[in-house]
């Protein structure tokens with residue numbers, strides 16, 4: 654847990670703040686807790702031995718790091734942030750409660766919920782409803798990379814099998830899914846397209862060739878990842894109609910530079926202009942000047958400016974005049 658209670662005027666204190674030693678207690682069960690600061694781990698509070706079973710215990714380090722990171726970035730946006738806000742009547746402890754002030758001066762509260770592990774869709778709906786009853790305008794779900802492990806490294810259009818709760822959110826809101834890359838302090842917005850399988854040909858009992866219909870995959874989707882900013886914006890849902898608003902809140906997409914790719918190395922002695930590399934690596938396969946470098950035994954490495962990821966152009970197969978090129982990313 655990141656928040657504890659302390660006697661005196663402090664009241665509710667955050668582990669990440671510069672705290673003087675003192676007696677801290679768990680806000681949930683009031684058992685004494687101790688402030689833990691490590692160089693690697695995120696500052697947090699832990700129950701002292703012998704505590705009763707408590708909903709605030711047993712939290713993953715990843716989950717605490719994600720909360721700390723989001724709180725810091727939201728505060729940098731000027732938002733008012735409360736960590737681990739308890740709503741006992743709703744049996745809810747909101748990971749990060751954010752207050753936005755609109756132009757008219759009205760406050761709107763957003764419950765940001767971080768998922769580092771699987772969650773049942775019914776539980777998701779329960780928490781969302783509880784948040785509404787607790788006065789929140791919307792619940793914003795943020796997944797860690799462990800829930801969408803390849804989100805950071807796949808090429809555009811790559812097919813991924815998505816967890817059920819992520820599919821539910823996509824179907825409900827038709828908006829990108831927020832994935833937090835804690836290590837790189839990056840927010841990835843993952844949008845999806847339907848993945849379709851072509852039909853197969855077969856011969857019927859009369860010996861005529863026929864085609865079976867193609868099919869739309871359910872759990873597997875094509876994914877497209879783009880960077881997001883830590884700024885919140887209203888998102889319209891799919892059930893919006895005149896007189897019936899259907900809004901939630903999402904992260905604002907980052908403004909992508911005209912050319913998100915920059916050539917790091919292009920050896921030997923060949924430096925193509927980088928200004929026209931405005932497409933993803935898979936589409937760069939058409940660039941004959943890059944290919945000729947690889948054909949001549951040279952190397953081409955690009956960096957994606959928004960994710961900082963390095964990509965290498967490699968020749969995978971070469972037989973006769975035909976070559977098959979592939980991209981490979983560097984961990």
Ligand SMILES: [Zn+2]
Pocket residue numbers: 679680681682683684700704707708709710
């Ligand atoms: Zn406790």
